[in-house]
Amino acid sequence: MSRELPSAASVWGKLWGVSVGPGDSEWLTLKGLQILQAADVVACPQNRDGEPGMAYGIVKSHLRPEQTILPLDLPFVRDPVQLQQAWTAAGETLVTRLAQGQDVVFITEGDASLYSTFSYVAQTVHHLAPTVDITTVPGVCSPLAAMAALNRPLSLGGEKIAILPALYDVSELTHALEWSEVVVLMKVASVFGQVWQTLHDLELLEQASLVEWVGSSQEKQYPSLVDLADYTPPYFSILIVRRHDYRF
Known part of the structure; x- marks a missing residue:
């Protein structure tokens, strides 16, 4: 059941979506x-233990002791009903703070405009309190960070880029490779074996790279997938295929 929200506020706080990058x-x-x-x-x-999650871990050294930390339950699930309930609850929590005149920063890994939960929460806040000022601050997204780690460009000239946020059907990869020169797979761990086989069949293993935990102390880079046939990458992995490889 939704909580009772303030009907109006004399001075609303401002909501910021601040991008904190993927790890560093x-x-x-x-x-x-x-x-x-x-x-x-x-x-x-928040993480599965109800504690502030990955985004907090990235920025905690920058925070002031007197700031209020507000973990929100935003689960990694696909069920649309459960997701909507989580976004609504998070939005209501933020509106309660904003109605008290408090400025709220929602921190998000990567960039707040690229597959970020912030967009859904901000939309909920706007629906509940249309006069609240909402501003997004851009940052480093994981595809750019991964290619920087590999010391390669993401795209050049007229190359087209396809970004697949989650791959549930490998045919989506083959279709993307038909019209784009660069394909980014954001969440590849659960289907890595199928992706590897597809790239093997297309003779693109040398042109594909994998980066894990980019920007963190756990970062690992695999410039080629040739030797990773039986490998299982962690959840925070990103795979990039460049049809026309470019290295320096």
Whole structure:
């Protein structure tokens, strides 16, 4: 059941979506750092134990002791009903804070405009409190960070890019490779074996790379997939295929 929300506020706080990058705390932009440190409340997705999650871990060294940390239950599930319930509950929690005149920063891994939960929560806040000022601060997204780690460009010239956020049917990969020169697979761990076989059949293993935990102390890079036939990557892995490989 939805909680009772304030009907109006004399002075609403502002909601910021601050991108914190995929792992390295030094990838936070100067703009993001300024807004983060000035906020009254820092909201973030919580982990399975109900504690502040990965985004908090990236920026915690930048936070002030007196700031309120607000973990939100935003589960990694596909069920649309469960997701909508989570977004609604999170939005209501933020609106309660905003109605008290508190500025709230929602921190999100990667970039807040690329497959981020922030977009859904911000949409909910706008629906509940249309006058709240909502601003997104861009940051480093994982595809760019992964290619920087490999010391390669993501795209050049007229190359087209396809980004697949989650692969549930390998035919989506073959279709993307028909019209694009670069394909990014954001969540590949659960289907890595099928992807490897598809790329093997297309003779593209040498042109495919894998980066795990980019920007963190656990980062690993695999410039080629040739020797990874029986490998199982962790959840936070990203795979990039470049039909026309470019290395320096």
